[in-house]
Amino acid sequence: MVSISDSLNASIIIQHQLRQQIKDKQGALQQDQGGDSQQSNSRQIQNPGEDEEKGVGICLQLMLVAALFGIEMCISFEQIYEILIGGAVAHVVEELATESEGRGGSSMIFLPIVGSWVDGGKSPRMRKLFSLSGGMAVFLSGLVLLIIASLLKVQQLEDIIEEIHNETAILMPWLNIREANDIESAGNSNITPRYLPDGNKISPPLDDPHFQESGLDVTSLPGIVFLSIAGFACIDYGFDACVSLSRALILENVPKFQHMSVLLLATIVQSSAGTLCAVIGCFDLPGTLGLAFRMDGTAATIIFFCCIIIFATFIGFFLMNIGSYRLGKRIQAAFGHGDSSLHLNKGNSFSNTSQVHSVTASFNANVTQSEETEVERIKSSFGVKGQRDAKRKPPAGQLQQVQEGRPYIPDILHTEEGDTSTRPLLLEDSLKVNYSALNTAVLPVSQDNRQQQVSSVNDGDEPYTPATSASSDTERAMDSSTAAPSRVPSNTAFDSTGVSTVLDAVRQSYSLSMSQRGALGEFHARKLTLLRQAKSRLNSQGRAEKQRQSTKKMVILCVSSFFAIGSAVAACVYSSNALNRGILHGDPTALPGTEGRMNYERGLQMSAIGNLILYASFMVVSLGNTKIIDVIGEMGQYVLFHVIMMVAQVTVLSEMGQYVLFHVFMMVALVTVLSTQLMEVYFIYMVFTGCYRTCMLTLPFVLAHKFAQEALDAADVDAEQKVSQTGKLMALIGFLIPTHNMILSMFLGPLMDVTGSPWIPLFYSLGTASLSLGVFSLLFFI
Known part of the structure; x- marks a missing residue:
């Protein structure tokens, strides 16, 4: 569980770095392709001669x-x-x-x-x-x-x-x-x-x-x-x-x-x-x-x-x-x-597939490298004994604030089916699924090193009680930014595959968007199709009515x-x-x-x-x-x-x-x-x-x-x-x-x-x- 806390910090840092890299890559590509000029020219088309705020003198x-x-x-x-x-x-x-x-x-x-x-x-x-x-x-x-x-x-x-x-x-x-x-x-x-x-x-x-x-x-x-x-x-x-x-x-x-x-x-x-x-x-x-x-x-x-x-x-x-x-x-x-160059810039801003693939490959390489670096750092961190305050709890309301503050748009469709593939995926479902993956990945390591953990307790460290629920796991995770481990057994054999699983699960839980769900069931697919068709008909009828009124x-x-x-x-x-x-x-x-x-x-x-x-x-x-x-x-x-x-x-x-x-x-x-x-x-x-x-x-x-x-x-x-x-x-x-x-x-x-x-x-x-x-x-x- 100490490794979980450290991996949470690592995953947050990785996500921040990756998002920054994405923004830098997209900004550079847009600048190379004249995206900024295209936006400026589009404003000039709508407001000939001057921008809309200034106008013509x-x-x-x-x-x-x-x-x-x-x-x-x-x-x-x-x-x-x-x-x-x-x-x-x-x-x-x-x-x-x-x-x-x-x-x-x-x-x-x-x-x-x-x-x-x-x-x-x-x-x-x-x-x-x-x-x-x-x-x-x-x-x-x-x-x-x-x-x-x-x-x-x-x-x-x-x-x-x-x-x-x-x-x-x-x-x-x-x-x-x-x-x-x-x-x-x-x-x-x-x-x-x-x-x-x-x-x-x-x-x-x-x-x-x-x-x-x-x-x-x-x-x-x-x-x-x-x-x-x-x-x-x-x-x-x-x-x-x-x-x-x-x-x-x-x-x-x-x-x-x-x-x-x-x-x-x-x-x-x-x-x-x-x-x-x-x-x-x-x-x-x-x-x-x-x-x-x-x-x-x-x-x-x-x-x-x-x-x-x-x-x-x-x-x-x-x-x-x-x-x-x-x-x-x-x-x-x-x-x-002129207009031809504008059309050219408009067509080439993001349509050059070779450049897009190049940027995508570079991005994936950076992701892989960042993950490997983070895995090595987490492995080395187990060589130092850590001390953790097991009694420390997050402040009252902090967990609720974090859970409620995350953006969540529930599915407006309802179903009588009870399986998770068709019903809406809630926040607690995401936490349970992802922490199940975390426990699955970490459990073998913690069992193999039970002897070393007991030895650490005999040396004077406080015993650490594993979490028994997803809720307590979440509370422990919230304390990761202030309670980094200081001593961890040095001979811990950590499986890199398990670490990757941990990182994927953490990234999925703490990303800005909800975790991906599986394909919708037949009921949801049918309802969603009907909803889109009704919305399209309403939009078409509204536009036709407005056009008829304007003609009149x-x-x-x-x-x-x-x-x-x-x-x-x-x-x-x-x-x-x-x-x-x-x-x-x-x-x-x-x-x-x-x-x-x-x-x-x-x-x-x-x-x-x-x-x-x-x-x-x-x-x-x-x-x-x-x-x-x-x-x-x-x-x-x-x-x-x-x-x-x-x-x-x-x-x-x-x-x-x-x-x-x-x-x-x-x-x-x-x-x-x-x-x-x-x-x-x-x-x-x-x-x-x-x-x-x-x-x-x-x-x-x-x-x-x-x-x-x-x-x-x-x-x-x-x-x-x-x-x-x-x-x-x-x-x-x-x-x-x-x-x-x-x-x-x-x-x-x-x-x-x-x-x-x-x-x-x-x-x-x-x-x-x-x-x-x-x-x-x-x-x-x-």
């Missing part, structure tokens, strides 16, 4: 969203001056409808193709960059077409004004040359009134066939009509393609926890661009530029804005490409040698976004026309100098002021959008902004409250402006329209990405086979913009012509916002 985020500045500036310009350009080519409503239908049809064809293409291949990031470059080229082409149309108009108007000047000298000979030059300036600036020699203001003789024919020639030039329609179609198509792909590229380059913040930064940049464009439009640009360059004010305004937007768009796309390129290089640097959420979101986009488009595009023709009673087809034309030009300035208010609200809400989302969530904001447009009560129950908030504001504002038709109320309405625009440019993309990730996580496929659907979903949201715009343009134009009311689009906006909110509310029940 603000400078790189600004570079990624820089392209949206020029895009939004152009859209703001279009919202203010598209009707003005329509007035220059006469039929405003028809021109808008034709342009929207042409652009919508092309977008419906190409956007799904582009969305599927950018998600394929080995480098989706580069495909998104190529697609964005193509969208930028189309965008800039539209601006160039507008400049060409404006230059053609200037040339045509110069010929018409020269003809009017010659005819005026014949019809009104009392006018001198200075007054005739004033008439020419009036035709160029479109705002200066004309006077007779007695001081009375005159208007062009509208009943004169000459002036009627000249007006038709100016406002129905086929080239200007075609170029203006094609220019705005290219601008709108470029916007539809870039607004979704740019967000997909942004979300792919930043970690998941920064998605909301970078999209809010994008809306802030867009609001800044729209605010700048609206501030410029608050000035009388047609009159100022027309007088400064002695040309048509409308054409001068178009050329001026197009030059600014081309410069801003080019710089923005250039910065976005640079930012994406830098982030891509950073990821490649983290990989070391995406469908509901797309339908709601379809109506919400229609509401936003109708409100933003036609609100200026409602102010001009509905409140100020302007006439875009009136000849220069008439009251209708002057009211229309005043309405353009008021529309620019309204657009400035819209983008100011857009910027303020974007700056505070993070706080709103933290309070009521993305879906809450979406729903809330819908509800404000219908009711005056807001109840936020979940994260969909923010969506509700914007819709509620929009609908209340629409009801107010439609009922009062006052300019002051119109400006208040533009405040809520800016809030609603923030909602539509942020929340549908965030929610679509969120639902797509839920569906991807629930997919019953391997992690390596999961493919990101971000590009397709973003393209789908962008696809809804031209689709609804084309649909509403097909019937809003003729309906406005038949009724003669400019308020029809706002009624349509109110109805579609109500439908969007109703459909979106279904998400609360999923």
Whole structure:
């Protein structure tokens, strides 16, 4: 039993050394095979550009969203001056409808193709960059077409004004040359009134066939009509393609926890661009530029804005490409040698069987050597007489603490069988079995040397009483660390086979895990198989249910976004026309100098002021959008902004409250402006329209990405086979913009012509916002 105590100490030391050797070998192998690099690269894949805690810096985020500045500036310009350009080519409503239908049809064809293409291949990031470059080229082409149309108009108007000047000298000979030059300036600036020699203001003789024919020639030039329609179609198509792909590229380059913040930064940049464009439009640009360059004010305004937007768009796309390129290089640097090396490291980390066998053989050799060394040490220890305090007992509760502290997970299956091969193996069973092996191995030695033990007692040592139970054996074993033997008979013949048996049994008892059991009985095997099958079915059913719910959420979101986009488009595009023709009673087809034309030009300035208010609200809400989302969530904001447009009560129950908030504001504002038709109320309405625009440019993309990730996580496929659907979903949201715009343009134009009311689009906006909110509310029940 003295040898048992010493062997216990030896076995514990051996186990500690062996575990340390295992850790050292595995660490060295993992370091040689680049295991640490693989883990670092895996983290880089999940969080491109930076690690998850740090994220992408603000400078790189600004570079990624820089392209949206020029895009939004152009859209703001279009919202203010598209009707003005329509007035220059006469039929405003028809021109808008034709342009929207042409652009919508092309977008419906190409956007799904582009969305599927950018998600394929080995480098989706580069495909998104190529697609964005193509969208930028189309965008800039539209601006160039507008400049060409404006230059053609200037040339045509110069010929018409020269003809009017010659005819005026014949019809009104009392006018001198200075007054005739004033008439020419009036035709160029479109705002200066004309006077007779007695001081009375005159208007062009509208009943004169000459002036009627000249007006038709100016406002129905086929080239200007075609170029203006094609220019705005290219601008709108470029916007539809870039607004979704740019967000997909942004979300792919930043970690998941920064998605909301970078999209809010994008809306802030867009609001800044729209605010700048609206501030410029608050000035009388047609009159100022027309007088400064002695040309048509409308054409001068178009050329001026197009030059600014081309410069801003080019710089923005250039910065976005640079930012994406830098982030891509950073990821490649983290990989070391790109995706191929990552795959190679992943495949070779622990798959080299020769190295594994080499390490295994080395480990086994070390185990054997350690056991032999320990056997020799234990043999030599019997040559020294040991003294042991047989009366020493472990402290109270120590044995129980050791036994209860060891990890043990009982078998959850129960059986009526009583043999140890089928029932659960308990801790005391392990001790009994292993100490039986110990006693079997040591008993022959202790019997052969009974004479020497008795001799030791006669020399003055205390007699040692062998343990009679497994429990007392365990108590004796616990005292091994403090009571090493000092004298053991030197001529003890110890069998090495018995020592190995002792070491194996001790190692099995005091290892970190329970001792190995034999094969399960038939009952346990059957129950375990049934349990695993039931668990697998539950997991499969749970994943399938989550995937179905995510699909339902995406469908509901797309339908709601379809109506919400229609509401936003109708409100933003036609609100200026409602102010001009509905409140100020302007006439875009009136000849220069008439009251209708002057009211229309005043309405353009008021529309620019309204657009400035819209983008100011857009910027303020974007700056505070993070706080709103933290309070009521993305879906809450979406729903809330819908509800404000219908009711005056807001109840936020979940994260969909923010969506509700914007819709509620929009609908209340629409009801107010439609009922009062006052300019002051119109400006208040533009405040809520800016809030609603923030909602539509942020929340549908965030929610679509969120639902797509839920569906991807629930997919019953391997992690390596999961493919990101971000590009397709973003393209789908962008696809809804031209689709609804084309649909509403097909019937809003003729309906406005038949009724003669400019308020029809706002009624349509109110109805579609109500439908969007109703459909979106279904998400609360999923």
